[in-house]
Amino acid sequence: MLQILLKKKPYLIASFFVATLGFAQTTNNGCCPPKPCCPEMPKMTLCPAYSAPAAIELLCNWDAWVDASFIYWQPSGENLELGIADHNTGSDDDSHLSPVTPLVGNVVNMHFGFKPGFQVGVGINFGCDDWDGYAEYTYLRGTDTVSSSGFTPGQIHSFWISPAILLDESATNFSNGSAKWRTAFDFVDATAGRWYYSGKRLTFHPFFGFRAAFIRQRYSTAFISDGDLTTTFDKTHSWGIGPRTGVDGNWMVGCGFRFFGNAAADILYTRYNIKSQQTGVDIDVGVTEIDVSQHNLGYLRPHVDLETGIGWETYLDCNKWHLDFSAGYGFQVFFDQIMFRKWLDDIDIAKSIAPMGSLFIQGLTVKARVDF
Numbered sequence: 001m002l003q004i005l006l007k008k009k010p011y012l013i014a015s016f017f018v019a020t021l022g023f024a025q026t027t028n029n030g031c032c033p034p035k036p037c038c039p040e041m042p043k044m045t046l047c048p049a050y051s052a053p054a055a056i057e058l059l060c061n062w063d064a065w066v067d068a069s070f071i072y073w074q075p076s077g078e079n080l081e082l083g084i085a086d087h088n089t090g091s092d093d094d095s096h097l098s099p100v101t102p103l104v105g106n107v108v109n110m111h112f113g114f115k116p117g118f119q120v121g122v123g124i125n126f127g128c129d130d131w132d133g134y135a136e137y138t139y140l141r142g143t144d145t146v147s148s149s150g151f152t153p154g155q156i157h158s159f160w161i162s163p164a165i166l167l168d169e170s171a172t173n174f175s176n177g178s179a180k181w182r183t184a185f186d187f188v189d190a191t192a193g194r195w196y197y198s199g200k201r202l203t204f205h206p207f208f209g210f211r212a213a214f215i216r217q218r219y220s221t222a223f224i225s226d227g228d229l230t231t232t233f234d235k236t237h238s239w240g241i242g243p244r245t246g247v248d249g250n251w252m253v254g255c256g257f258r259f260f261g262n263a264a265a266d267i268l269y270t271r272y273n274i275k276s277q278q279t280g281v282d283i284d285v286g287v288t289e290i291d292v293s294q295h296n297l298g299y300l301r302p303h304v305d306l307e308t309g310i311g312w313e314t315y316l317d318c319n320k321w322h323l324d325f326s327a328g329y330g331f332q333v334f335f336d337q338i339m340f341r342k343w344l345d346d347i348d349i350a351k352s353i354a355p356m357g358s359l360f361i362q363g364l365t366v367k368a369r370v371d372f
Contacts, residue, residue: 051196053130054203056371059319067369069119073140075183076112077338078357080219082179083108083158085148108148108156110181114363115142131194138187147178160221160232162343165280165288174223186214189244205248211266213240219340233277234340240268240301256312260326264305272297276341305332307365322371327364334359
């Protein structure tokens with residue numbers, strides 16, 4: 001038997017190598033393939049995240065709404081003070097004008113009050129991904145006044161009168177002074193946005209669009225001193241337009257009630273027309289006048305708007321109508337909106353500055369909305 005194996009040894013060795021090669025191919029290409037250097041990423045089995053729409057859904061509706069608001073706002077502004085009420089005695093020896101205390105008094109501030117106005121709006125829900133469009137108009141008018149007779153026997157020192165208009169040096173101290181600030185605001189907003197849920201009770205509405213703002217201001221003063229009368233009249237008419245963006249948020253607390261917070265900002269290209277007039281009437285000397293205008297002055301003016309409040313909503317007639325009522329308190333800032341010019345010198349009579357002041361609005365907004 002051994003002799004037979006020895007005689008067939010070359011054939012056995014060749015068969016061994018052939019079998020080994022076949023086993024190696026089966027192992028590498030069959031049951032256990034080698035791992036690749038860069039394994040493929042597993043395929044996604046989940047759908048991408050989607051913010052569920054939170055728009056008002058009605059049966060047999062027009063996908064539209066209208067709203068109306070009563071506003072009770074307080075406009076106020078910087079650099080609108082009348083002057084300084086002097087505490088000094090005003091004696092003939094001018095002792096109160098000593099170098100130690102040349103002026104002791106209080107600034108006479110403008111009295112800013114709340115004014116009624118209104119807003120009206122119309123909106124529509126688009127069929128594309130539950131987006132909506134909205135347009136709103138805001139109307140507000142008001143007048144603020146202040147007057148002072150100084151501290152008896154003190155005087156009023158004006159912030160507004162040019163030194164060049166005073167013909168009598170003794171007229172720099174006035175016995176009485178008054179001021180009136182008239183404002184007119186017209187705003188038009190047009191935006192597009194989308195309501196969506198973030199959780200079960202929180203909804204958001206990011207939006208973008210544009211705002212057009214028309215702001216008119218008039219500031220007039222009158223000062224009296226020993227029968228002499230000096231008056232000033234300043235006005236600015238401005239219009240502005242620019243992009244507007246923001247976000248509205250609702251926290252649903254149940255039973256139709258919610259707390260809301262809204263924030264918006266815009267930047268407006270604003271064009272100004274400015275006019276400044278002053279008249280001095282001295283019974284002994286005569287009349288002097290200043291009349292200066294500035295036209296088509298263009299600036300960029302930013303504006304921010306924040307509001308928070310509470311609301312309540314309900315559906316009617318088997319979800320064919322929707323009513324919503326809300327009340328909120330808001331704050332707005334129109335940066336560098338006030339452009340009244342101040343005159344500084346009686347020799348260089350054109351020497352003046354326009355100390356830009358911001359315009360502020362705060363107040364209550366009560367709104368009613370109907371979806372149909």
